[in-house]
Amino acid sequence: MKTPTLALAAAMAALGMAADAGQPMNDLQIAHTAYTAGGLDIRYAHLALAISENDAVRDFAQTMIRDHSAVNDAAGRLIAELNVTPEDNDLSRALVDGAAAKRAELMALTGNAFDCAYAANELGYHQIVNQTVAETFIPAVTVAPLKALLEDALVTFRAHEAHAERMVGGLECAG
Template structure:
C-alpha cells in the first residue's frame, strides 16, 4: 500500500475519533472553549500549509499552500478580534487538544514524504481535515455558540474551510 494511502487512512481514523469527541461535547462548550477550538483548527491549517509551501516542489501546490496560510491567518485574526472585543480569553479543552494532536501527527507523517508522494498526501490530508472541521463547526461549535459575534466568526471560519475544501478537492483530482 503506498505511503500516502496509509497516511489517508490514519487521518480518517483520527477524524472518526475527533468526531466522537465533538459529538459528546454538543451544548457543553462555553464560548471561550469554542473560540479556542476554532482557533486551534486555523493554527493547524496554517502550520500544515507552511509545511507544504516549504516541502513541495510543485509550484501549484506551493501557491495554494501559501494562499491557504494567508487566508487562515486572516480568519484567525477574526476570531482573535472577536475575543478582544468581548474581553474573553480562549480556554483550552479536550477537543482542541485532540485536534492539535491529530494535526501534529499528520504533519509528522507528511515530513517523511517527498515529491509526488508528499503532494498527494498533503492534498488528501487537507481534504479530510477540512471536511472534519466543517463537520465540527456544523454539529458542535455553531449550535453551542451563544454570542452573536462568535457565531459570526464561526460563519467566517466555515466559509474559509468550505473554500479550502473545494481547493483541496481540485488539487487531489489534479494529482491522481
C-alpha cells in the same frame, strides 16, 4: 480520498463523546478549538511550502496561510474586544496531538507522495472541520459576534474544501 485523517476523526469522536456525556462545549471552548484548528492548518501549509515543489500544492498552501491567518486575526480581535480568555479543552488538545502525528507522517514524505498525502489530508481536514463548524459549533454558540465570525469563516472554509478537492483530483495519486 474523502476519508478524514484518523487523528482528526478521533478528535471529532471526542467531541461526540463529550456531547453524549452532557458536556456541550461553551463559547470559549468553541472559540479555542476553532482557533486551534486554523493554526494547525497554517502549520500544515508551512510544511507544504517547505517540502513541495508542485505549484498547485504551493498555491493552495499559500491560500491556507493567508485565509486562516486572517480568520485567526479576526478571532484574536474579537477575543480582545470581548475581554475573554478562550478555554483549552479535550477537542482542541486532541486536534493538537493528532496534527503532531500527521506532521511527522508528512515530514517523512517527499515529491508526489508528499503532495498526495498533503492534499488528501487537507480535503479530509476541511470536510470534517466544516461539518463540525456548521452542525455543532454555529448552532451552539450564544455570542452573536462569534457566531457571525464562524458563519463568515465557514464560507471561506467551504471554498477551501472545494479547492482541496480540485487539487486532489489534479494530482496523480495511487489509490
